[in-house]
Amino acid sequence: MWFNTLESPPLPNLMKEIHIEDLDLVITTINKQLYCFENRCPHEDIKLSLGCVQGNEIKCALHGYKFNLVSGLCVDDDIHPLNTFQAKLKDGLVSIQIEEADK
Numbered sequence: 001m002w003f004n005t006l007e008s009p010p011l012p013n014l015m016k017e018i019h020i021e022d023l024d025l026v027i028t029t030i031n032k033q034l035y036c037f038e039n040r041c042p043h044e045d046i047k048l049s050l051g052c053v054q055g056n057e058i059k060c061a062l063h064g065y066k067f068n069l070v071s072g073l074c075v076d077d078d079i080h081p082l083n084t085f086q087a088k089l090k091d092g093l094v095s096i097q098i099e100e101a102d103k
């Protein structure tokens with residue numbers, strides 16, 4: 001199911017926190033592409049929005065692990081992947097796809 005969220009995409013490489021139902025999410029724009037991911041590091045429970053976007057990766061502020069925003073995989077270690085979500089611009093709104101199993 002698609003949820004309409006922001007009225008415009010975040011500026012390039014900036015992160016915007018949003019909430020959909022019980023999910024704490026981040027939306028960012030990299031090279032004109034929208035990315036959405038859970039705002040929680042899979043390593044320990046810290047907000048990834050405290051980190052920084054580098055290329056198409058998010059770097060966690062606590063231990064510096066980086067996660068690919070397409071695959072969700074950690075590029076530094078073999079830990080649980082980051083939850084990522086489909087994001088698109090539709091009718092001028094940023095829409096995020098959330099499945100029932102994601103909630």
Ligand code: FES
Pocket residue numbers: 041042043044045046060061062063064065
């Ligand atoms: S808490 Fe994010 S890398 Fe350790």
